[in-house]
Amino acid sequence: MTDIDVLVVGAGFAGLYQLHRLRDLGLRTRVIDAASDVGGTWYWNRYPGARCDVESMSYSYSFSPELEQDWTWTEKYPAQPEILAYLQHVADRFDLRRDITFDTSVTAASWADDGWRITTDAGERITSRWLIWATGCLSVPKDPQIDGLDDFGGRVLSTARWPHEGVDVTGERVAVVGTGSSGIQVTPVLAADAAELTVFQRTPSYSFPAFNRPLDADEIAERKATYPQWRDAQRASGFGVPVALPTRSALEVDPAERAATYRERWDSGVLTAVTSAYTDIRTNLEANETAAEFVRERIRETVTDPAVAETLSPRSYPLGTRRPCLDTGFYEAFNADHVHLVDARETPIQRATADGLRTRDGVTEVDTIVLATGFDAVTGALLAVDPVGRDGERLSEHWADGARSYLGLAVAGFPNMFTVTGPSSPNVLSNMVVSIEQHVDWITDAIARCEADGVATMEVEAAAEEAWVTQTAAMVDQTLYPRADSWYLGSNIPGKPRVHLAWVGGIAAYRDVCDAVAADDYRGFTRQRADPHSPSLRTPRPVSA
Ligand code: FAD
Ligand code: NAP
Numbered sequence: 001m002t003d004i005d006v007l008v009v010g011a012g013f014a015g016l017y018q019l020h021r022l023r024d025l026g027l028r029t030r031v032i033d034a035a036s037d038v039g040g041t042w043y044w045n046r047y048p049g050a051r052c053d054v055e056s057m058s059y060s061y062s063f064s065p066e067l068e069q070d071w072t073w074t075e076k077y078p079a080q081p082e083i084l085a086y087l088q089h090v091a092d093r094f095d096l097r098r099d100i101t102f103d104t105s106v107t108a109a110s111w112a113d114d115g116w117r118i119t120t121d122a123g124e125r126i127t128s129r130w131l132i133w134a135t136g137c138l139s140v141p142k143d144p145q146i147d148g149l150d151d152f153g154g155r156v157l158s159t160a161r162w163p164h165e166g167v168d169v170t171g172e173r174v175a176v177v178g179t180g181s182s183g184i185q186v187t188p189v190l191a192a193d194a195a196e197l198t199v200f201q202r203t204p205s206y207s208f209p210a211f212n213r214p215l216d217a218d219e220i221a222e223r224k225a226t227y228p229q230w231r232d233a234q235r236a237s238g239f240g241v242p243v244a245l246p247t248r249s250a251l252e253v254d255p256a257e258r259a260a261t262y263r264e265r266w267d268s269g270v271l272t273a274v275t276s277a278y279t280d281i282r283t284n285l286e287a288n289e290t291a292a293e294f295v296r297e298r299i300r301e302t303v304t305d306p307a308v309a310e311t312l313s314p315r316s317y318p319l320g321t322r323r324p325c326l327d328t329g330f331y332e333a334f335n336a337d338h339v340h341l342v343d344a345r346e347t348p349i350q351r352a353t354a355d356g357l358r359t360r361d362g363v364t365e366v367d368t369i370v371l372a373t374g375f376d377a378v379t380g381a382l383l384a385v386d387p388v389g390r391d392g393e394r395l396s397e398h399w400a401d402g403a404r405s406y407l408g409l410a411v412a413g414f415p416n417m418f419t420v421t422g423p424s425s426p427n428v429l430s431n432m433v434v435s436i437e438q439h440v441d442w443i444t445d446a447i448a449r450c451e452a453d454g455v456a457t458m459e460v461e462a463a464a465e466e467a468w469v470t471q472t473a474a475m476v477d478q479t480l481y482p483r484a485d486s487w488y489l490g491s492n493i494p495g496k497p498r499v500h501l502a503w504v505g506g507i508a509a510y511r512d513v514c515d516a517v518a519a520d521d522y523r524g525f526t527r528q529r530a531d532p533h534s535p536s537l538r539t540p541r542p543v544s545a
Contacts, residue, residue, distance in 0.1 A: 002126045004028040006447070007118055009106045009385075010134035011096075012040015014420040014436045016087065017061065018134055020094050021444040025451065030128075031100040032120060038091045038100065040136050042084040047159040047182065047370075048167075049189035050080035053210065053271045053326035054241055054431045057223045060086065062231040062437060067093065069224055076269070077212045077326070110388035111415060114456070129456075130447060133382055134420045137427050137501075140380030142492060144177065144373040148352040155368040156352075159186055160375065169194045172367040175357055177349065179205055181325045183372035188329035190370065191339050198364050199334075200357065202344040203485075204314040206295045207325035211269030235438075238506040240431030243268075243276050250278035250287035262294040275320040282320055282479050282504075292319040302331040311343050317484035323428070377487045378423050378501040379403050389414035390459075402490075402499030406460040406468045406524055407514055409439060415459035418443045424472045426510050428488065429502040438507070442514050446522060456530035464524030476500040 008018050011033035022029040035043045052059045056073035071086060078086075091097050101120075108119040109131060118126040141160040149156055157167060159182040174194040176187050179201040191197045223230060233242040243265075250258060258278075265273035274294065280287040296313040303309035312331060333339050347359040356365040376383075379399065386396050390413050398404065398413060405411050408425025409418055420439045421427035427435055450458050481488060481500055490496035503510050517523045 002030075002124065004030050004126065004128045006030070006130040006132060007032065007106075007116065007126060007128040008132045008134050009033075010040060010136055010139075010381075010420075011035065011038045011091075011100050011102070012042070012134065012136055012139075013061075013087065013433055014134035014136070014440060015040070015100075016090055016094075016096055017063065017437060018132055018420065018440045018443070019096050019099055020063075021440055022447070023099075025444065025448050027130075027447070027451075029099055030126070031096075031134075032104050032106055033100065033102055034105040036102050037088070038096070039084045039087045041138060042080055042087060044139070044162075045160055045182070046080055046162040046164065046166075047157075047186045047372075049185035049187075049328070050159070050162075050182070051075075051077045051185065051212070052083060053077060053181065054433075055270075056082075056215070057220075057230075058234060058241055058431055059083075059433050061090065061433065062227070062234075065227065068227045072220060073215055075212060075214055077210050106385055108387075109385055111390055111417075115416065116387075129416060131387075131417045132420065132443060133418070133422070135381035137378045137421055137432070138375040140376045140384060141371075142374045142376050142380075144371045145494070146177070146349055146352055146357075146371075149369070151354055152352045152356070152369060153354045154356075154366060157368060157370050159183070159370065159372045167368075169368055171195045173356075173365060174198070174368045174370060175200060175364060175366040176370045176372055177344075177357075178372035178374065179203070180372065180374055181205075181323060182374075184325045184327045184330045186370060186372055187339075188327070188333040191333045191336060194338070196338050196340070196366075197333075198340045198342060198366065200342045200344040200349055201311070202348070203316070203322070204312050205322070205325045206292065206314050206319050207327045207330055208266065208271060208274065208295070209269060210326045210328050211267070212328055234431065234434050235511065236508050238276065238508070239272050239426075239429065240434035240507055241270065241272055243270060243273050246277055246279045248278060249280045249284070250290045251280070251284070253278075255290075258290055259294065262291060266294075266298065269326075271324060271326045275324065282481075285318060285480060285483075288318040288320070288480060295319060299331055302335075304335050308334050308341050311341055317486075318480045321479075321481050321484035322486040322488070374487055374492050376493050376496070377490070378421075378427060379490075379496075380493075382419065382422075387414065387417065389417075400497070402497035403501060404465055404469050406465045407517065408503065409442065409514070410458075410460045410525070412460045412462045412465040415457045418446075423499075423501045424468065424503055426503045426507045427501070429504060430507050435507060438511055438514070442518065445518060449518075449522070450527060453527065454529050454531075455527040457526075457528045458522070459526050459528075461524055461526055468524075472503055472505075473500070475504050479504055 005027035006029040008031045056078045105121045115129040116131040170193045173196040177200045300309045350358045356363045403423035408422040485491035
């Protein structure tokens with residue numbers, strides 16, 4: 001039995017920074033990851049075209065000014081190998097690997113009054129006073145639910161588990177299933193080599209052009225000189241990406257001015273720019289439609305076949321209520337004769353056969369099937385382990401009607417356990433590196449305070465969790481998000497309760513709430529000293545979002 005102070009599960013952006021911070025506290029900390037190296041998302045998702053859709057100099061750590069100065073990004077939107085190299089550099093620079101165990105999965109965790117008992121698939125048993133899930137919001141690939149994949153005679157690849165040695169599809173017939181961000185990125189790159197490429201699209205995405213390019217020396221120097229101010233601007237923004245804030249309704253400006261504004265923002269190549277152009281795009285259907293139609297016009301302008309353009313145009317949900325995408329040449333790819341689009345809403349994939357994918361129109365024969373079919377978002381990695389909390393309650397029982405948490409950081413009945421970017425925090429509705437740093441800092445400070453105060457257990461009060469769940473759900477109800485079936489709501493996973501998995505109020509407001517909770521002696525938590533006869537440190541005042 002290994003005995004440590006803190007176990008961190010996951011060695012992506014979150015786990016690496018969490019380890020670095022906990023070392024400063026002098027706590028015996030261990031990180032475990034199923035992967036063979038650091039990187040998390042950027043270790044696993046190696047498909048051609050994979051890159052972030054937040055600019056490199058924003059999608060990076062802010063905690064070390066020296067790191068900011070020494071690391072130089074090459075592209076506006078770096079590709080997966082560069083982001084992975086960055087995280088490997090961070091691991092080496094801060095000497096993190098010596099406390100990370102790779103190729104190992106945490107398979108069970110249960111609370112035992114004085115700490116957590118954890119088991120791994122290597123058969124190791126670990127006792128840890130604190131348990132931190134840095135397991136990622138998009139780390140468990142969704143089962144594609146296509147019958148017969150085992151019967152298929154060719155290759156089946158998943159974008160989320162792409163082979164490390166790469167894949168050459170030159171001269172092959174390829175099917176891509178899925179048109180979320182992964183499918184939209186991989187399509188044009190595979191199309192460049194494949195003899196025939198067929199994209200099976202069930203729900204079209206709204207996708208914006210990245211206008212990706214190499215960074216020039218002057219802009220790098222300018223950002224390096226002003227990083228502190230830039231980071232402040234990120235933290236003060238809605239999504240961790242500074243964009244000009246709207247002041248007017250989309251409905252109070254004339255159509256020509258509105259079109260010019262949308263065009264200017266479109267040309268910026270920033271994912272959130274168009275959706276942030278007016279105050280009411282996320283809350284008012286009529287306002288939203290002006291922006292949605294602007295995007296559809298761009299699709300019609302780009303795709304030469306009007307029928308294909310129409311199929312690619314989202315009409316069943318408002319802009320921004322499902323995750324928008326940033327692409328390089330996605331719509332343009334359909335202008336090539338060898339690239340085909342199947343409307344998998346109209347003609348669903350019935351099953352895989354030995355030769356390809358069957359719809360009611362027949363079998364599309366292919367050599368390779370690429371599944372870009374998404375993830376069991378936010379809760380998937382946590383429920384895969386399904387920790388057992390106080391009184392033997394499983395997380396799956398606690399979340400039977402949907403994920404519940406306090407601040408997205410902790411769960412009632414699960415003492416000394418934190419979730420980095422957990423449900424109902426800004427997580428996937430933000431530049432996640434900004435949100436990860438904020439969570440890691442908050443968790444580290446909370447543990448440090450407990451250690452200093454002689455607190456042995458820190459646990460969310462049920463009433464605080466309930467209030468948070470109610471308030472965050474009410475905020476969601478004021479937006480257009482509930483109008484779409486999306487992975488934000490768990491709709492992509494059969495049986496997953498329909499609960500919005502992210503805080504929708506913007507990262508600056510969220511940070512203020514978290515800071516206020518900490519400043520108010522961790523309002524909403526009970527903190528119990530090791531001596532059972534000493535009074536608990538409890539701040540029972542109500543929380544407010
Ligand atoms: P992850 O990077 O997901 O790391 C979690 C780690 O936990 C994984 O390595 C996993 O193996 C490990 N793990 C999970 N469960 C267990 C277990 N039981 N035992 C052991 N190990 C376990 N976000 C943005 O803000 N901007 C972007 O542009 C962007 N692009 C993305 C592109 C792709 C293709 C994907 C999939 C996601 C993207 N995201 C983006 C979201 C991205 O996941 C986050 O930005 C960030 O990388 C998450 O870091 P993390 O450390 O929280 O989790
Ligand atoms: P996704 O957005 O969930 O997309 C999955 C796609 O697969 C959807 O189009 C879905 O259609 C389709 N699909 C699933 N099962 C299917 C089936 N049986 N038949 C036909 N279609 C099927 O997943 P993702 O593209 O991997 O992206 C997930 C998230 O990761 C993104 O939203 C983003 O947050 C992040 N990401 C970011 C980037 C980036 O650009 N930086 C790149 C990749 C991923 P339905 O919608 O109809 O179910």
